[in-house]
Amino acid sequence: MANKSFGPLAGIRVLELGTLIAGPFCSRMLAEFGAEVIKVEAPDGGDPLRQWRVLKDGTSLWWSVQARNKKSICLNLKTPEGREVARDLALQADVIIENYRPGVLEKWQLGYEELSTVNPALIMVRLSGYGQTGPMRDLPGFGAIGESMGGLRYVSGHPDRPPVRVGISIGDSVAALHGVIGAMMALRHRDVTGGRWNGKTGSECIAGRGQMVDVALYESVFNLMESLVPEFDYAGVIRERTGGALPGIVPSNTYTTSDQENIVIAGNGDAIFHRLMLAIGRDDLAHDSGLVRNDGRVPRTAEIDQAIQDWCATQTIDTALARLRVADVPVGKIYSVKDMMQDPQFQARGMFEQHQFGDGQSVKLPAISPKLSETPGETQWLGPKLGEHTEEILKSLGYDAEKIAQLRGCEAI
Structure with a gap:
């Protein structure tokens, strides 16, 4: 010892x-x-x-x-x-x-x-x-x-x-x-x-x-x-459960690919959202002036999430990760410990x-x-x-x- x-x-x-x-x-x-x-x-x-x-x-x-x-x-x-x-x-x-x-x-x-x-x-x-x-x-x-x-x-x-x-x-x-x-x-x-x-x-x-x-x-x-207290005190807002989504920050959610894998996509930055929409073939949403900023996207959360889910349903986990990474969109698979043990990033960092x-x-x-x-x-x-x-x-x-x-x-x- x-x-x-x-x-x-x-x-x-x-x-x-x-x-x-x-x-x-x-x-x-x-x-x-x-x-x-x-x-x-x-x-x-x-x-x-x-x-x-x-x-x-x-x-x-x-x-x-x-x-x-x-x-x-x-x-x-x-x-x-x-x-x-x-x-x-x-x-x-x-x-x-x-x-x-x-x-x-x-x-x-x-x-x-x-x-x-x-x-x-x-x-x-x-x-x-x-x-x-x-x-x-x-x-x-x-x-x-x-x-x-x-x-x-x-x-x-x-x-x-x-x-x-x-x-x-x-x-x-x-x-x-x-x-x-x-x-x-x-x-x-x-x-x-x-x-x-x-x-x-x-x-x-x-x-x-x-x-x-x-x-x-x-x-x-x-x-x-986070902002739980001031949001309630100032605006009377009580943050509720939202599943895999990050409330009020759009889009940031969990989606399912064609091979039934779960993938997290965080496209909530304004420039990132634009790249994400182009990557999934939704040029109409990418160029929609009402969606340029997060406060415009929040009221249309369901529409945006559905567009991303529809695209993910046509992609395997590997193709979705590859395409979104090329577009410089933050994306990741939800890892089990087995995934971690096999992952080159974990290995390269000596984890x-x-x-x-x-x-x-x-x-x-x-x-x-x-x-x-x-x-x-x-x-x-x-x-x-x-x-x-x-x-x-x-x-x-x-x-x-x-x-x-x-x-x-x-x-x-």
Whole structure:
């Protein structure tokens, strides 16, 4: 297992107190770019994501990605001894990422106010369903609830059917990305206001101020909702479900080719619309003065979409893609994962990494994004075994063999 310092976050220590998706995805991205991420897991099975979806030898393939480059320590936070170890780790951390329900860390004496009193440079990223304040803060909130409350589910699907979900845990992942952004901004603020706190000696190194980053799942989704609020406030418009179309921006929709493939065509730029109409043989629409701008096209959305669909019905997916690309019209096939794995663009960009499990069997993982020219991310190892780094981490805290044995004896690790 590699353990060399690398990436733009080399030297940053992150303590992950969380399970499943939002918190762990947040810390995963920091680990991919060089932060030392210490993941605390309960001894009785660890993160439940270890058993989610497709398994290999009892462990999720998802785990290989979600926990890559992380170190796993088993701590029973229900015991005073386990919480004391967590506190020691927190006082050496630059960033804590947690997604417990609000109030849980405070109950364990691991809340931000208490820890930051001792480690003023500490940054704590808190991900929860509804945030750390407000009348709903104590309610359980998963990504699906955040997607619903934040507005995404309401606009997803066809107008004559109930709302649908995106086929991944998008609410959790969007919240995680907000957590990463918040952590980076907080680290930047800390850098310009001073240095770091030395948790081992308790001494100040011109310490910059840390802060708490409060990420609510529903607010992260809400942050993506474009012009939803001003359109309602100013014009009383409630955006509704529109199937595969992008409402108010014409044409941008999904169409079906003669070989029953689905193709997305985005001809909503004024010049692009003109080229698109010429490419599909609708010169009349290309030269229609009423369709020159988007605001003129919106009232005639159904007519334009029908013209494009009629043309697509005469083309295979390959001929449609080729003709529209020649016309410089944004167009794309809707990819399955099989399409991605075979696509030359994915391959040219190195979007898959080949790795090996401990038994020698190989597996492909998604490569790391974004791509930095000077300090790119790197997969050093796959998701660790439960508690794989427990002893290593305890020794780094200065615990001797007797102390570690004592922790084992009281079932704290």
